Amino acid sequence: MHGGKSYKFGEFLFWTRRKVYVLLVISIVPVILYETCGLEWISIPWTVVALLGTATAFTVGFKNTQTYNRTNEAQQVWTSIVSLSRSWGIFSRDFFSNTATTRELIYRHMAWLTALRYEMRTPRTWETIDRKHNTEYQRFYRVAERETPLDKELAKYLSGQELKEVLAASNTAARILANQGKLLRKSFDEQQMQIAQFLEMEKGLKEFYISQAKSEQVKNSPYPRQYAVVNSFFIRIFCLLLPFGLLRDFDKLNELVEGAVKGHMVWLVVPFSIMISWMYTSLEQIGESTENPFEGSANDVPLTSICRDIEIELRELLEEKDLPPKLYPQHNILL
Numbered sequence: 001m002h003g004g005k006s007y008k009f010g011e012f013l014f015w016t017r018r019k020v021y022v023l024l025v026i027s028i029v030p031v032i033l034y035e036t037c038g039l040e041w042i043s044i045p046w047t048v049v050a051l052l053g054t055a056t057a058f059t060v061g062f063k064n065t066q067t068y069n070r071t072n073e074a075q076q077v078w079t080s081i082v083s084l085s086r087s088w089g090i091f092s093r094d095f096f097s098n099t100a101t102t103r104e105l106i107y108r109h110m111a112w113l114t115a116l117r118y119e120m121r122t123p124r125t126w127e128t129i130d131r132k133h134n135t136e137y138q139r140f141y142r143v144a145e146r147e148t149p150l151d152k153e154l155a156k157y158l159s160g161q162e163l164k165e166v167l168a169a170s171n172t173a174a175r176i177l178a179n180q181g182k183l184l185r186k187s188f189d190e191q192q193m194q195i196a197q198f199l200e201m202e203k204g205l206k207e208f209y210i211s212q213a214k215s216e217q218v219k220n221s222p223y224p225r226q227y228a229v230v231n232s233f234f235i236r237i238f239c240l241l242l243p244f245g246l247l248r249d250f251d252k253l254n255e256l257v258e259g260a261v262k263g264h265m266v267w268l269v270v271p272f273s274i275m276i277s278w279m280y281t282s283l284e285q286i287g288e289s290t291e292n293p294f295e296g297s298a299n300d301v302p303l304t305s306i307c308r309d310i311e312i313e314l315r316e317l318l319e320e321k322d323l324p325p326k327l328y329p330q331h332n333i334l335l
Contacts, residue, residue: 001302003329012282015137019281020274023239027273030243034251035266042244049238049245056234056280063231064287067223074293074301077214082310084207085109089314091204095197101187106314108180111157113310115166115173116212117303118153119219120294121145126222127295128288134297141333143296144304173212181205215294223291235284239277243269302334 013020033039092105121143128134150172154163162179169175181202188198222228246269253265293301305327312323327334 001298001300001334003332003334011140015133016278016282016285018133019285020278023274023277023281024270026240026277027243027270030247031267031269034247035264040247043247043251044241044244046245046249049241052234052238052241053280056238059227059231059234060280060283060287063223063227064283064290066227067287067291070218070223071290071293071299071301074215074218077211077218078301078303078306081113081208081211081215082306084204084211085113085310086313088201088204088208089317091197091201093317095193095201096187098192101183101192103318104183105180106318107157108176108183110307110311110314111154111166112173112176112180112208113307114153114157115150115176116215117307118145118150119171119173120215120303121296123295124219124222124292126225127292129292129295129297133285134289137298138296140331141298141335142330143335146296174209177205177208177212219292219294228291231284231287235280238280242277243273246273296335298333300335304335 030042033042088109089106092102092109096102096105123129151163151167154166154172158166158176166172166175166179184193184198184201184205187193188195193201247266250269250272251266253268254262289297289299293299294303308324308327312326315323
């Protein structure tokens with residue numbers, strides 16, 4: 001997540017510059033064929049290009065709206081997890097006189113948060129984080145889940161035997177919640193808690209399961225491939241045909257000018273074609289970057305920071321003093 005006022009133009013241009021290189025070639029070739037080779041017949045009526053540009057604008061706008069909604073949904077899910085985690089910490093502290101049980105419930109919850117965020121950062125086939133323009137931009141920030149293995153992180157919160165058990169499960173986070181349920185039932189059977197307290201905490205576990213499922217749904221359900229493909233095809237076709245549609249109109253400008261530029265006005269097709277096409281390709285790239293809000297890009301939901309903030313609050317409830325440091329943005333990027 002970008003935590004500053006805005007991206008700088010230089011940062012944005014650096015991120016999208018590879019598309020500009022391609023657009024430069026696409027715009028120069030038609031001008032050379034038209035001006036130097038005398039192939040004036042390659043000019044396309046502007047109406048055709050304008051109609052295609054209008055259709056493309058609709059598809060780009062539709063995609064960006066939907067991908068923004070995906071990121072917003074992911075943010076809402078994790079905002080809910082923050083609220084539920086605070087409630088879980090309070091219940092774990094206030095419902096039990098046994099401090100060892102309180103600590104176990106809270107530490108296992110932090111293990112669940114860790115397992116879930118690691119699962120959300122696990123790459124999927126359709127994600128774009130490994131594309132060249134994204135990997136280059138990662139020099140401005142770090143993805144913690146790619147630097148430290150899951151077992152090492154979980155070892156901070158779970159005992160050795162439980163750690164082996166949850167790592168062997170098909171869904172580590174879900175198994176951790178199941179172990180929370182076992183401890184609650186054991187505590188209830190040993191009369192460490194009343195029925196109302198037991199039901200309240202079981203309800204909390206249910207809410208965690210629901211939140212996990214919602215987060216997994218966003219992660220495992222990509223933006224529909226048919227819409228993504230159509231959007232990409234339309235933009236490429238539009239960028240390819242755009243300079244051909246501008247040739248004749250810019251060539252007519254020669255009738256209005258004098259001096260050294262007269263007879264060469266068609267070369268203005270190059271900068272204007274690049275500028276217009278860059279707007280479309282940049283919008284596509286922006287939509288692509290918000291399509292998968294957990295993949296580790298600069299526009300992701302800041303899972304690592306959210307989990308760290310929850311951990312600090314929960315460990316403060318345990319009156320611990322040796323707390324982990326709060327995470328701050330790196331080059332305005334917070335993950």
